[in-house]
Amino acid sequence: MKKMIECISFIEKKMAALSMGLMTVLVIFxxxxxxxxxxxxxxxxxxxxxxxxWGGFIGAILVAEKAAHLRPEVADKIWGEKGKxxxxxxxxxxxxxxxxxxxxxxxxxxxxxFSFGDKSVVLQVPLWVLQLVIPYTFLSMSLRNIxxxxxxxxxxxxxxxxxx
Amino acid sequence: MMTIIxxxxxxxxILLGQPLFVIMGSIAAFCYHFISEESISIVIGDIxxxxxxxxxxxxxxxxxxxxxxxxxxxxxxLIDIAKAVTAPIPSGLAIASVLSCAVFAAISxxxxxxxxxxxxxxxxxxxKAGYDKKMAMGMLxxxxxxxxxxxxxxxxxxxxxxxxxxxxxxxxxxxGPSIVLILLLCIYAFFRAPEGSKGQWDTQEFLLxxxxxxxxxxxxxxxxxxxxxxxxTATESAAVAVLYALIVEFFIHRELKLSDLSNLFEETAGLLxxxxxxxxxxxxxxxxxxxxxIPQNLVTMMSGMISSKITFIIGVNILLLIVGCVMDIMSAIxxxxxxxxxxxxxxxxxxxxxxxxxxxNLEIGYITPxxxxxxxxxxxxxxxxxxxxxxxIVPLLxxxxxxLILISFIPSISLFAV
Numbered sequence: 001m002k003k004m005i006e007c008i009s010f011i012e013k014k015m016a017a018l019s020m021g022l023m024t025v026l027v028i029f030x031x032x033x034x035x036x037x038x039x040x041x042x043x044x045x046x047x048x049x050x051x052x053x054w055g056g057f058i059g060a061i062l063v064a065e066k067a068a069h070l071r072p073e074v075a076d077k078i079w080g081e082k083g084k085x086x087x088x089x090x091x092x093x094x095x096x097x098x099x100x101x102x103x104x105x106x107x108x109x110x111x112x113x114f115s116f117g118d119k120s121v122v123l124q125v126p127l128w129v130l131q132l133v134i135p136y137t138f139l140s141m142s143l144r145n146i147x148x149x150x151x152x153x154x155x156x157x158x159x160x161x162x163x164x
Numbered sequence: 165m166m167t168i169i170x171x172x173x174x175x176x177x178i179l180l181g182q183p184l185f186v187i188m189g190s191i192a193a194f195c196y197h198f199i200s201e202e203s204i205s206i207v208i209g210d211i212x213x214x215x216x217x218x219x220x221x222x223x224x225x226x227x228x229x230x231x232x233x234x235x236x237x238x239x240x241x242l243i244d245i246a247k248a249v250t251a252p253i254p255s256g257l258a259i260a261s262v263l264s265c266a267v268f269a270a271i272s273x274x275x276x277x278x279x280x281x282x283x284x285x286x287x288x289x290x291x292k293a294g295y296d297k298k299m300a301m302g303m304l305x306x307x308x309x310x311x312x313x314x315x316x317x318x319x320x321x322x323x324x325x326x327x328x329x330x331x332x333x334x335x336x337x338x339x340g341p342s343i344v345l346i347l348l349l350c351i352y353a354f355f356r357a358p359e360g361s362k363g364q365w366d367t368q369e370f371l372l373x374x375x376x377x378x379x380x381x382x383x384x385x386x387x388x389x390x391x392x393x394x395x396x397t398a399t400e401s402a403a404v405a406v407l408y409a410l411i412v413e414f415f416i417h418r419e420l421k422l423s424d425l426s427n428l429f430e431e432t433a434g435l436l437x438x439x440x441x442x443x444x445x446x447x448x449x450x451x452x453x454x455x456x457x458i459p460q461n462l463v464t465m466m467s468g469m470i471s472s473k474i475t476f477i478i479g480v481n482i483l484l485l486i487v488g489c490v491m492d493i494m495s496a497i498x499x500x501x502x503x504x505x506x507x508x509x510x511x512x513x514x515x516x517x518x519x520x521x522x523x524x525n526l527e528i529g530y531i532t533p534x535x536x537x538x539x540x541x542x543x544x545x546x547x548x549x550x551x552x553x554x555x556x557i558v559p560l561l562x563x564x565x566x567x568l569i570l571i572s573f574i575p576s577i578s579l580f581a582v
Binding site: 013014016017018019020021023024027028030031032034045046048049050052053055056057058059060061062063064068069070071072073074075076078087090091094095098101102105106108109112131134 | 177178179180181182183184185186187189190193203204205207208209211212215216217218220221224225228396399400402403404406407425426427429430432433434435436437438439440441442490491492494495535
Protein backbone atom coordinates (compact mmCIF):
# COMPACT_ATOMS: atom_id res chain seq x y z
CA MET A 1 0.00 0.00 0.00
CA LYS A 2 2.90 2.34 0.84
CA LYS A 3 4.31 1.94 -2.68
CA MET A 4 0.91 2.67 -4.21
CA ILE A 5 0.46 5.81 -2.10
CA GLU A 6 3.96 7.00 -2.96
CA CYS A 7 3.20 6.54 -6.65
CA ILE A 8 -0.15 8.40 -6.39
CA SER A 9 1.53 11.09 -4.32
CA PHE A 10 4.21 11.63 -6.98
CA ILE A 11 1.56 12.18 -9.65
CA GLU A 12 -0.48 14.45 -7.34
CA LYS A 13 2.56 16.60 -6.56
CA LYS A 14 3.23 17.11 -10.26
CA MET A 15 -0.44 17.88 -10.91
CA ALA A 16 -0.55 20.39 -8.07
CA ALA A 17 2.61 22.09 -9.31
CA LEU A 18 1.25 22.16 -12.87
CA SER A 19 -2.06 23.67 -11.70
CA MET A 20 -0.27 26.37 -9.72
CA GLY A 21 2.16 27.08 -12.57
CA LEU A 22 -0.54 27.39 -15.24
CA MET A 23 -2.69 29.47 -12.88
CA THR A 24 0.20 31.89 -12.32
CA VAL A 25 1.04 32.18 -16.01
CA LEU A 26 -2.61 32.81 -16.96
CA VAL A 27 -3.16 35.54 -14.35
CA ILE A 28 0.11 37.28 -15.21
CA PHE A 29 -0.64 37.23 -18.94
CA UNK A 30 -4.16 38.47 -18.32
CA UNK A 31 -2.92 41.40 -16.22
CA UNK A 32 -0.15 42.26 -18.72
CA UNK A 33 -2.56 42.05 -21.64
CA UNK A 34 -5.03 44.32 -19.84
CA UNK A 35 -2.39 46.87 -18.87
CA UNK A 36 -0.48 46.88 -22.16
CA UNK A 37 -3.16 46.23 -24.82
CA UNK A 38 -6.15 47.48 -22.79
CA UNK A 39 -7.81 44.14 -23.41
CA UNK A 40 -7.71 41.17 -21.03
CA UNK A 41 -7.91 37.51 -21.98
CA UNK A 42 -11.62 36.77 -21.36
CA UNK A 43 -11.18 33.14 -20.31
CA UNK A 44 -7.95 33.58 -18.34
CA UNK A 45 -9.28 34.52 -14.87
CA UNK A 46 -11.96 31.81 -14.87
CA UNK A 47 -9.48 29.17 -16.04
CA UNK A 48 -7.06 30.34 -13.36
CA UNK A 49 -9.78 29.99 -10.72
CA UNK A 50 -10.49 26.39 -11.79
CA UNK A 51 -6.77 25.62 -11.79
CA UNK A 52 -6.56 27.10 -8.28
CA UNK A 53 -9.46 24.88 -7.21
CA TRP A 54 -7.64 21.82 -8.53
CA GLY A 55 -4.36 22.96 -6.97
CA GLY A 56 -6.04 23.75 -3.65
CA PHE A 57 -7.84 20.42 -3.39
CA ILE A 58 -4.78 18.40 -4.42
CA GLY A 59 -2.70 20.53 -2.06
CA ALA A 60 -5.07 19.48 0.73
CA ILE A 61 -4.34 15.82 -0.10
CA LEU A 62 -0.59 16.49 0.07
CA VAL A 63 -1.03 18.14 3.47
CA ALA A 64 -3.13 15.18 4.67
CA GLU A 65 -0.32 12.86 3.63
CA LYS A 66 2.01 14.73 5.98
CA ALA A 67 -0.75 14.78 8.64
CA ALA A 68 -0.13 18.51 8.73
CA HIS A 69 -3.65 19.92 8.52
CA LEU A 70 -4.39 22.61 11.10
CA ARG A 71 -6.07 21.06 14.12
CA PRO A 72 -6.70 21.80 17.79
CA GLU A 73 -4.18 20.02 19.99
CA VAL A 74 -5.84 20.59 23.35
CA ALA A 75 -6.67 16.93 23.92
CA ASP A 76 -3.42 15.37 22.68
CA LYS A 77 -1.91 15.11 26.15
CA ILE A 78 -4.96 13.26 27.53
CA TRP A 79 -3.97 10.22 25.46
CA GLY A 80 -0.47 10.11 26.94
CA GLU A 81 2.60 8.37 25.52
CA LYS A 82 1.08 4.89 25.69
CA GLY A 83 -2.15 5.92 24.02
CA LYS A 84 -0.46 7.64 21.06
CA UNK A 85 -0.92 4.78 18.62
CA UNK A 86 -4.57 4.34 19.57
CA UNK A 87 -5.06 8.09 19.25
CA UNK A 88 -3.67 8.10 15.72
CA UNK A 89 -5.89 5.14 14.78
CA UNK A 90 -9.05 6.71 16.25
CA UNK A 91 -8.20 10.08 14.73
CA UNK A 92 -7.77 8.59 11.26
CA UNK A 93 -10.84 6.40 11.63
CA UNK A 94 -13.03 9.46 12.34
CA UNK A 95 -11.42 11.27 9.39
CA UNK A 96 -12.09 8.22 7.23
CA UNK A 97 -15.80 8.33 8.12
CA UNK A 98 -15.89 12.06 7.29
CA UNK A 99 -14.09 11.53 3.97
CA UNK A 100 -16.36 8.57 3.08
CA UNK A 101 -19.51 10.64 3.70
CA UNK A 102 -18.16 13.58 1.71
CA UNK A 103 -16.95 11.23 -1.05
CA UNK A 104 -20.45 9.79 -1.38
CA UNK A 105 -22.20 13.16 -1.50
CA UNK A 106 -19.62 14.79 -3.76
CA UNK A 107 -19.91 11.83 -6.16
CA UNK A 108 -23.71 12.34 -6.12
CA UNK A 109 -23.22 16.07 -6.75
CA UNK A 110 -20.89 15.51 -9.70
CA UNK A 111 -23.14 12.78 -11.11
CA UNK A 112 -26.09 15.20 -11.01
CA UNK A 113 -24.02 17.85 -12.73
CA PHE A 114 -23.13 15.26 -15.41
CA SER A 115 -26.74 14.20 -15.95
CA PHE A 116 -27.98 17.81 -16.16
CA GLY A 117 -25.20 18.63 -18.64
CA ASP A 118 -24.18 21.75 -16.65
CA LYS A 119 -21.50 23.83 -18.34
CA SER A 120 -19.19 26.62 -17.21
CA VAL A 121 -20.66 29.82 -18.67
CA VAL A 122 -17.31 31.36 -19.56
CA LEU A 123 -15.34 28.31 -20.62
CA GLN A 124 -18.18 26.18 -22.03
CA VAL A 125 -16.56 23.13 -20.41
CA PRO A 126 -18.80 20.54 -18.70
CA LEU A 127 -18.81 21.42 -15.01
CA TRP A 128 -18.51 17.80 -13.89
CA VAL A 129 -14.98 17.70 -15.34
CA LEU A 130 -14.00 20.66 -13.17
CA GLN A 131 -15.84 19.30 -10.11
CA LEU A 132 -14.29 15.85 -10.36
CA VAL A 133 -11.44 16.96 -8.12
CA ILE A 134 -13.82 17.11 -5.11
CA PRO A 135 -14.70 13.38 -4.90
CA TYR A 136 -11.13 12.57 -5.94
CA THR A 137 -9.77 14.57 -2.98
CA PHE A 138 -11.92 12.73 -0.45
CA LEU A 139 -11.09 9.38 -2.05
CA SER A 140 -7.36 10.06 -1.99
CA MET A 141 -7.47 11.35 1.60
CA SER A 142 -9.39 8.21 2.61
CA LEU A 143 -6.50 6.12 1.27
CA ARG A 144 -4.10 8.04 3.52
CA ASN A 145 -6.42 7.51 6.51
CA ILE A 146 -6.61 3.75 5.86
CA UNK A 147 -2.82 3.64 5.57
CA UNK A 148 -2.36 5.48 8.90
CA UNK A 149 -4.96 3.30 10.66
CA UNK A 150 -2.87 0.22 9.85
CA UNK A 151 0.50 1.98 10.17
CA UNK A 152 0.07 4.56 12.97
CA UNK A 153 3.83 4.71 13.51
CA UNK A 154 4.28 6.18 10.04
CA UNK A 155 2.19 9.20 11.10
CA UNK A 156 4.07 9.57 14.38
CA UNK A 157 7.35 9.57 12.48
CA UNK A 158 6.29 12.48 10.33
CA UNK A 159 7.65 15.86 11.22
CA UNK A 160 4.26 17.42 11.80
CA UNK A 161 3.33 21.06 11.56
CA UNK A 162 0.21 20.70 13.66
CA UNK A 163 -1.20 23.94 15.00
CA UNK A 164 1.20 26.07 13.00
CA MET B 165 -31.88 19.86 21.48
CA MET B 166 -30.18 19.99 18.08
CA THR B 167 -27.94 22.81 19.34
CA ILE B 168 -26.79 20.64 22.28
CA ILE B 169 -26.06 17.70 19.96
CA UNK B 170 -24.19 20.02 17.58
CA UNK B 171 -22.06 21.43 20.42
CA UNK B 172 -21.40 17.90 21.72
CA UNK B 173 -20.25 16.88 18.23
CA UNK B 174 -17.91 19.88 18.19
CA UNK B 175 -16.41 18.95 21.58
CA UNK B 176 -15.98 15.28 20.61
CA UNK B 177 -14.24 16.20 17.35
CA ILE B 178 -11.90 18.58 19.19
CA LEU B 179 -11.11 15.91 21.78
CA LEU B 180 -10.35 13.47 18.97
CA GLY B 181 -7.83 15.94 17.53
CA GLN B 182 -9.62 16.23 14.21
CA PRO B 183 -8.32 18.63 11.56
CA LEU B 184 -10.19 21.90 11.40
CA PHE B 185 -11.64 21.13 7.98
CA VAL B 186 -13.20 17.92 9.37
CA ILE B 187 -14.67 19.87 12.31
CA MET B 188 -15.96 22.64 10.06
CA GLY B 189 -17.33 20.20 7.46
CA SER B 190 -19.00 17.96 10.06
CA ILE B 191 -20.70 20.89 11.76
CA ALA B 192 -21.84 22.34 8.41
CA ALA B 193 -23.15 18.94 7.27
CA PHE B 194 -24.88 18.36 10.63
CA CYS B 195 -26.56 21.77 10.58
CA TYR B 196 -27.73 21.49 6.98
CA HIS B 197 -28.99 17.92 7.44
CA PHE B 198 -30.62 18.12 10.87
CA ILE B 199 -31.51 21.78 11.34
CA SER B 200 -32.29 22.99 7.80
CA GLU B 201 -33.36 19.46 6.76
CA GLU B 202 -31.42 19.73 3.49
CA SER B 203 -29.19 17.13 1.81
CA ILE B 204 -25.46 17.12 2.62
CA SER B 205 -24.96 17.57 -1.15
CA ILE B 206 -25.75 21.22 -0.51
CA VAL B 207 -22.43 21.54 1.39
CA ILE B 208 -20.61 20.18 -1.67
CA GLY B 209 -22.43 22.70 -3.86
CA ASP B 210 -21.52 25.44 -1.41
CA ILE B 211 -17.84 24.58 -1.34
CA UNK B 212 -17.60 24.51 -5.13
CA UNK B 213 -19.43 27.83 -5.31
CA UNK B 214 -17.24 29.29 -2.52
CA UNK B 215 -14.04 28.18 -4.24
CA UNK B 216 -15.19 29.58 -7.57
CA UNK B 217 -14.22 33.18 -6.78
CA UNK B 218 -11.58 35.31 -8.50
CA UNK B 219 -10.57 37.04 -5.25
CA UNK B 220 -9.25 33.73 -3.89
CA UNK B 221 -6.54 33.81 -6.59
CA UNK B 222 -4.79 36.48 -4.53
CA UNK B 223 -4.00 33.92 -1.78
CA UNK B 224 -1.82 31.44 -3.76
CA UNK B 225 -0.27 34.28 -5.77
CA UNK B 226 0.86 36.24 -2.69
CA UNK B 227 2.07 32.98 -1.11
CA UNK B 228 4.05 32.20 -4.27
CA UNK B 229 5.55 35.71 -4.43
CA UNK B 230 6.67 35.31 -0.81
CA UNK B 231 8.11 31.86 -1.54
CA UNK B 232 10.11 33.17 -4.51
CA UNK B 233 11.44 36.24 -2.72
CA UNK B 234 12.46 34.37 0.42
CA UNK B 235 14.42 31.68 -1.45
CA UNK B 236 17.42 33.93 -1.92
CA UNK B 237 19.41 36.21 0.33
CA UNK B 238 16.74 38.88 0.71
CA UNK B 239 16.93 38.85 4.54
CA UNK B 240 20.62 39.79 4.48
CA UNK B 241 20.01 42.52 1.89
CA LEU B 242 17.17 44.06 3.90
CA ILE B 243 19.10 43.88 7.15
CA ASP B 244 22.09 45.62 5.56
CA ILE B 245 19.92 48.54 4.42
CA ALA B 246 18.14 48.82 7.79
CA LYS B 247 21.48 48.70 9.62
CA ALA B 248 22.98 51.41 7.42
CA VAL B 249 19.94 53.67 7.86
CA THR B 250 19.65 53.28 11.63
CA ALA B 251 23.37 53.29 12.47
CA PRO B 252 23.48 56.89 13.81
CA ILE B 253 20.46 56.39 16.11
CA PRO B 254 20.87 55.09 19.67
CA SER B 255 19.72 51.46 19.72
CA GLY B 256 20.08 51.52 15.93
CA LEU B 257 20.55 47.78 15.56
CA ALA B 258 17.40 47.00 17.57
CA ILE B 259 15.46 49.49 15.44
CA ALA B 260 17.00 47.90 12.34
CA SER B 261 15.65 44.54 13.47
CA VAL B 262 12.11 45.92 13.77
CA LEU B 263 12.32 47.55 10.33
CA SER B 264 13.85 44.45 8.73
CA CYS B 265 11.14 42.28 10.27
CA ALA B 266 8.40 44.62 9.03
CA VAL B 267 9.65 44.74 5.43
CA PHE B 268 10.59 41.06 5.28
CA ALA B 269 7.23 40.09 6.78
CA ALA B 270 5.41 42.20 4.20
CA ILE B 271 7.23 40.27 1.48
CA SER B 272 7.12 36.76 2.92
CA UNK B 273 3.65 37.11 4.48
CA UNK B 274 4.66 34.75 7.27
CA UNK B 275 5.54 35.59 10.86
CA UNK B 276 7.50 32.43 11.71
CA UNK B 277 9.46 32.63 8.43
CA UNK B 278 10.35 36.26 9.23
CA UNK B 279 11.50 35.33 12.70
CA UNK B 280 13.69 32.53 11.36
CA UNK B 281 15.17 34.52 8.46
CA UNK B 282 15.81 37.83 10.25
CA UNK B 283 16.23 36.44 13.77
CA UNK B 284 18.93 33.95 12.91
CA UNK B 285 21.06 36.73 11.40
CA UNK B 286 20.33 39.58 13.80
CA UNK B 287 20.20 37.76 17.16
CA UNK B 288 23.95 37.05 17.29
CA UNK B 289 24.61 40.58 15.96
CA UNK B 290 22.46 42.15 18.71
CA UNK B 291 24.22 40.13 21.42
CA LYS B 292 27.62 41.07 19.99
CA ALA B 293 26.62 44.74 20.02
CA GLY B 294 25.94 44.53 23.76
CA TYR B 295 22.16 44.21 23.80
CA ASP B 296 20.56 42.35 26.66
CA LYS B 297 19.67 38.76 25.65
CA LYS B 298 16.04 39.20 26.64
CA MET B 299 15.66 42.44 24.76
CA ALA B 300 17.20 40.97 21.61
CA MET B 301 14.96 37.93 21.76
CA GLY B 302 11.88 40.01 22.52
CA MET B 303 12.43 42.55 19.74
CA LEU B 304 12.90 39.85 17.08
CA UNK B 305 10.03 37.65 18.25
CA UNK B 306 7.62 40.59 18.35
CA UNK B 307 8.99 42.12 15.13
CA UNK B 308 8.18 38.84 13.38
CA UNK B 309 4.48 39.23 14.16
CA UNK B 310 4.23 42.43 12.12
CA UNK B 311 3.80 40.33 8.98
CA UNK B 312 0.07 39.89 9.32
CA UNK B 313 -0.74 43.56 9.78
CA UNK B 314 1.68 44.97 7.20
CA UNK B 315 -0.14 44.62 3.87
CA UNK B 316 -0.32 42.53 1.74
CA UNK B 317 -1.43 39.99 4.30
CA UNK B 318 -3.17 36.64 3.83
CA UNK B 319 -5.19 36.94 7.10
CA UNK B 320 -6.53 40.24 5.75
CA UNK B 321 -7.69 38.54 2.55
CA UNK B 322 -9.36 35.80 4.60
CA UNK B 323 -11.08 38.37 6.82
CA UNK B 324 -12.27 40.31 3.76
CA UNK B 325 -13.78 37.17 2.23
CA UNK B 326 -15.46 36.03 5.44
CA UNK B 327 -16.78 39.46 6.45
CA UNK B 328 -17.67 40.63 2.95
CA UNK B 329 -15.47 43.72 2.94
CA UNK B 330 -13.05 44.97 0.28
CA UNK B 331 -9.55 43.43 0.36
CA UNK B 332 -8.11 46.62 -1.10
CA UNK B 333 -9.72 48.70 1.68
CA UNK B 334 -8.31 46.36 4.31
CA UNK B 335 -4.83 46.56 2.78
CA UNK B 336 -5.05 50.35 2.81
CA UNK B 337 -6.35 50.31 6.39
CA UNK B 338 -3.40 48.17 7.46
CA UNK B 339 -0.86 50.90 6.63
CA GLY B 340 -1.62 53.23 9.56
CA PRO B 341 -1.66 50.54 12.28
CA SER B 342 1.57 49.05 10.86
CA ILE B 343 3.28 52.44 11.17
CA VAL B 344 1.93 52.90 14.72
CA LEU B 345 3.16 49.48 15.86
CA ILE B 346 6.57 49.90 14.17
CA LEU B 347 6.96 53.35 15.77
CA LEU B 348 6.00 52.09 19.23
CA LEU B 349 8.50 49.24 18.97
CA CYS B 350 11.22 51.64 17.75
CA ILE B 351 10.47 54.06 20.63
CA TYR B 352 10.74 51.19 23.11
CA ALA B 353 14.06 50.14 21.58
CA PHE B 354 15.28 53.76 21.64
CA PHE B 355 14.66 54.08 25.38
CA ARG B 356 16.23 50.71 26.13
CA ALA B 357 19.40 51.57 24.22
CA PRO B 358 22.52 50.03 25.75
CA GLU B 359 25.72 52.03 26.18
CA GLY B 360 27.57 52.62 22.94
CA SER B 361 24.73 51.44 20.72
CA LYS B 362 24.95 54.56 18.60
CA GLY B 363 27.07 54.18 15.49
CA GLN B 364 28.17 56.52 12.76
CA TRP B 365 26.56 57.36 9.46
CA ASP B 366 28.47 55.85 6.58
CA THR B 367 27.25 57.11 3.19
CA GLN B 368 29.31 54.60 1.25
CA GLU B 369 27.94 51.67 3.23
CA PHE B 370 24.40 53.01 2.86
CA LEU B 371 24.70 53.34 -0.91
CA LEU B 372 26.29 49.92 -1.24
CA UNK B 373 23.55 48.24 0.80
CA UNK B 374 20.91 50.17 -1.13
CA UNK B 375 22.39 48.98 -4.42
CA UNK B 376 22.30 45.37 -3.26
CA UNK B 377 18.87 45.45 -1.68
CA UNK B 378 16.79 48.22 -3.21
CA UNK B 379 14.80 45.84 -5.44
CA UNK B 380 13.79 43.70 -2.46
CA UNK B 381 12.73 46.71 -0.41
CA UNK B 382 10.87 48.09 -3.37
CA UNK B 383 8.48 45.15 -3.73
CA UNK B 384 5.95 46.06 -0.99
CA UNK B 385 5.97 49.63 -2.26
CA UNK B 386 5.16 48.53 -5.83
CA UNK B 387 2.25 46.44 -4.55
CA UNK B 388 0.96 49.02 -2.10
CA UNK B 389 1.47 51.87 -4.53
CA UNK B 390 -0.51 50.01 -7.18
CA UNK B 391 -3.34 49.23 -4.79
CA UNK B 392 -3.34 52.65 -3.16
CA UNK B 393 -3.50 54.48 -6.49
CA UNK B 394 -6.34 52.25 -7.64
CA UNK B 395 -4.16 50.90 -10.45
CA UNK B 396 -4.40 47.24 -9.33
CA THR B 397 -7.06 45.11 -7.73
CA ALA B 398 -5.91 42.71 -4.98
CA THR B 399 -5.60 39.81 -7.44
CA GLU B 400 -3.77 41.94 -10.00
CA SER B 401 -1.36 43.19 -7.36
CA ALA B 402 -0.68 39.58 -6.37
CA ALA B 403 0.09 38.73 -10.01
CA VAL B 404 2.38 41.75 -10.28
CA ALA B 405 4.09 40.68 -7.05
CA VAL B 406 4.83 37.23 -8.54
CA LEU B 407 6.09 38.74 -11.80
CA TYR B 408 8.27 41.22 -9.90
CA ALA B 409 9.65 38.47 -7.65
CA LEU B 410 10.43 36.25 -10.65
CA ILE B 411 12.25 39.05 -12.50
CA VAL B 412 14.26 40.05 -9.42
CA GLU B 413 15.24 36.54 -8.36
CA PHE B 414 15.84 35.11 -11.88
CA PHE B 415 17.46 37.96 -13.74
CA ILE B 416 18.84 40.40 -11.20
CA HIS B 417 19.80 38.54 -8.03
CA ARG B 418 20.18 35.30 -10.06
CA GLU B 419 19.44 33.22 -6.99
CA LEU B 420 16.67 31.16 -8.52
CA LYS B 421 16.98 28.48 -11.20
CA LEU B 422 14.28 27.23 -13.55
CA SER B 423 14.47 23.84 -11.82
CA ASP B 424 13.45 25.46 -8.51
CA LEU B 425 10.10 26.54 -9.95
CA SER B 426 8.43 23.13 -9.77
CA ASN B 427 9.26 22.88 -6.04
CA LEU B 428 7.99 26.42 -5.44
CA PHE B 429 4.69 25.64 -7.15
CA GLU B 430 4.41 22.39 -5.19
CA GLU B 431 5.08 24.17 -1.88
CA THR B 432 2.52 26.84 -2.79
CA ALA B 433 -0.08 24.14 -3.49
CA GLY B 434 0.70 22.61 -0.09
CA LEU B 435 0.33 25.94 1.70
CA LEU B 436 -2.87 26.65 -0.19
CA UNK B 437 -4.09 23.14 0.67
CA UNK B 438 -3.65 23.85 4.39
CA UNK B 439 -6.11 26.73 4.09
CA UNK B 440 -8.31 25.85 1.17
CA UNK B 441 -10.65 23.19 2.62
CA UNK B 442 -11.08 25.04 5.91
CA UNK B 443 -11.84 28.28 4.09
CA UNK B 444 -14.46 26.91 1.70
CA UNK B 445 -16.12 24.74 4.37
CA UNK B 446 -16.22 27.75 6.70
CA UNK B 447 -17.87 29.71 3.89
CA UNK B 448 -20.49 26.98 3.57
CA UNK B 449 -21.16 27.12 7.32
CA UNK B 450 -21.25 30.90 7.08
CA UNK B 451 -23.97 30.59 4.44
CA UNK B 452 -25.97 28.36 6.76
CA UNK B 453 -25.61 30.89 9.60
CA UNK B 454 -26.76 33.74 7.36
CA UNK B 455 -29.68 31.63 6.11
CA UNK B 456 -30.72 30.88 9.70
CA UNK B 457 -30.10 34.52 10.71
CA ILE B 458 -27.73 33.46 13.50
CA PRO B 459 -25.48 36.58 13.43
CA GLN B 460 -28.55 38.83 13.48
CA ASN B 461 -30.00 36.90 16.45
CA LEU B 462 -26.68 37.17 18.27
CA VAL B 463 -26.63 40.91 17.62
CA THR B 464 -30.12 41.23 19.13
CA MET B 465 -29.07 39.12 22.12
CA MET B 466 -25.85 41.08 22.65
CA SER B 467 -27.49 44.49 22.37
CA GLY B 468 -29.42 43.64 25.53
CA MET B 469 -26.17 43.00 27.38
CA ILE B 470 -23.79 45.55 25.85
CA SER B 471 -25.08 49.07 25.70
CA SER B 472 -22.31 51.15 24.14
CA LYS B 473 -19.69 51.01 21.41
CA ILE B 474 -16.87 51.46 23.95
CA THR B 475 -18.05 48.49 26.04
CA PHE B 476 -18.28 46.45 22.84
CA ILE B 477 -14.73 47.37 21.78
CA ILE B 478 -13.34 46.52 25.23
CA GLY B 479 -15.30 43.26 25.40
CA VAL B 480 -14.37 42.14 21.91
CA ASN B 481 -10.69 43.00 22.47
CA ILE B 482 -10.61 40.86 25.61
CA LEU B 483 -12.39 38.03 23.78
CA LEU B 484 -9.99 38.20 20.83
CA LEU B 485 -6.91 38.34 23.05
CA ILE B 486 -8.10 35.17 24.80
CA VAL B 487 -8.96 33.55 21.46
CA GLY B 488 -5.50 34.50 20.15
CA CYS B 489 -3.96 32.57 23.03
CA VAL B 490 -5.75 29.33 22.22
CA MET B 491 -6.52 29.40 18.50
CA ASP B 492 -4.41 29.96 15.42
CA ILE B 493 -5.14 33.13 13.50
CA MET B 494 -6.74 31.61 10.40
CA SER B 495 -9.16 29.47 12.42
CA ALA B 496 -10.06 32.43 14.60
CA ILE B 497 -10.83 34.63 11.60
CA UNK B 498 -12.81 31.93 9.82
CA UNK B 499 -14.94 31.20 12.87
CA UNK B 500 -15.33 34.65 14.42
CA UNK B 501 -15.29 37.18 11.57
CA UNK B 502 -18.77 36.29 10.25
CA UNK B 503 -20.23 36.43 13.78
CA UNK B 504 -18.47 39.48 15.17
CA UNK B 505 -18.53 41.76 12.11
CA UNK B 506 -22.34 42.24 12.10
CA UNK B 507 -22.10 43.05 15.84
CA UNK B 508 -19.36 45.60 15.19
CA UNK B 509 -21.48 47.22 12.48
CA UNK B 510 -24.46 47.25 14.87
CA UNK B 511 -22.37 49.18 17.41
CA UNK B 512 -21.36 51.71 14.77
CA UNK B 513 -17.88 50.41 13.93
CA UNK B 514 -16.61 50.52 10.38
CA UNK B 515 -16.15 46.83 9.34
CA UNK B 516 -12.73 47.64 7.83
CA UNK B 517 -11.61 49.21 11.12
CA UNK B 518 -13.00 46.20 12.96
CA UNK B 519 -11.06 43.86 10.65
CA UNK B 520 -7.79 45.65 11.35
CA UNK B 521 -8.50 45.63 15.10
CA UNK B 522 -9.25 41.90 14.99
CA UNK B 523 -6.02 41.18 13.12
CA UNK B 524 -3.92 43.23 15.58
CA ASN B 525 -5.49 41.25 18.45
CA LEU B 526 -4.71 37.97 16.77
CA GLU B 527 -1.21 39.21 15.93
CA ILE B 528 -0.60 39.41 19.68
CA GLY B 529 -1.73 35.77 19.79
CA TYR B 530 1.47 34.85 17.91
CA ILE B 531 3.48 35.63 21.04
CA THR B 532 1.11 34.56 23.79
CA PRO B 533 1.19 31.07 25.32
CA UNK B 534 0.06 28.33 25.06
CA UNK B 535 0.05 28.21 21.24
CA UNK B 536 1.92 31.40 20.27
CA UNK B 537 3.82 29.97 17.32
CA UNK B 538 6.55 32.64 17.41
CA UNK B 539 7.40 31.60 20.98
CA UNK B 540 8.20 28.08 19.85
CA UNK B 541 10.09 29.26 16.78
CA UNK B 542 12.08 31.74 18.94
CA UNK B 543 12.84 29.04 21.48
CA UNK B 544 14.16 26.86 18.63
CA UNK B 545 16.31 29.39 16.79
CA UNK B 546 17.66 31.22 19.87
CA UNK B 547 18.24 27.90 21.67
CA UNK B 548 16.59 29.17 24.86
CA UNK B 549 13.91 27.50 26.92
CA UNK B 550 10.33 28.60 26.44
CA UNK B 551 10.01 30.36 29.80
CA UNK B 552 13.01 32.62 29.00
CA UNK B 553 11.45 33.52 25.65
CA UNK B 554 8.10 34.28 27.31
CA UNK B 555 9.80 36.52 29.91
CA UNK B 556 11.56 38.40 27.11
CA ILE B 557 8.22 39.06 25.42
CA VAL B 558 6.37 40.53 28.45
CA PRO B 559 7.49 44.21 28.22
CA LEU B 560 6.95 44.21 24.46
CA LEU B 561 3.52 42.69 24.94
CA UNK B 562 2.58 45.87 26.82
CA UNK B 563 3.93 47.94 23.92
CA UNK B 564 1.70 46.01 21.51
CA UNK B 565 -1.26 46.42 23.88
CA UNK B 566 -0.73 50.20 23.84
CA UNK B 567 -0.77 49.99 20.04
CA LEU B 568 -3.94 47.91 20.15
CA ILE B 569 -5.69 50.47 22.37
CA LEU B 570 -4.71 53.29 20.02
CA ILE B 571 -5.82 51.36 16.95
CA SER B 572 -9.10 50.31 18.60
CA PHE B 573 -10.16 53.72 19.87
CA ILE B 574 -8.79 55.97 17.12
CA PRO B 575 -10.45 54.68 13.93
CA SER B 576 -8.72 57.29 11.77
CA ILE B 577 -5.39 55.47 12.28
CA SER B 578 -6.85 52.71 10.11
CA LEU B 579 -9.38 54.60 8.04
CA PHE B 580 -7.39 57.67 6.97
CA ALA B 581 -6.28 55.93 3.80
CA VAL B 582 -9.52 54.12 2.94
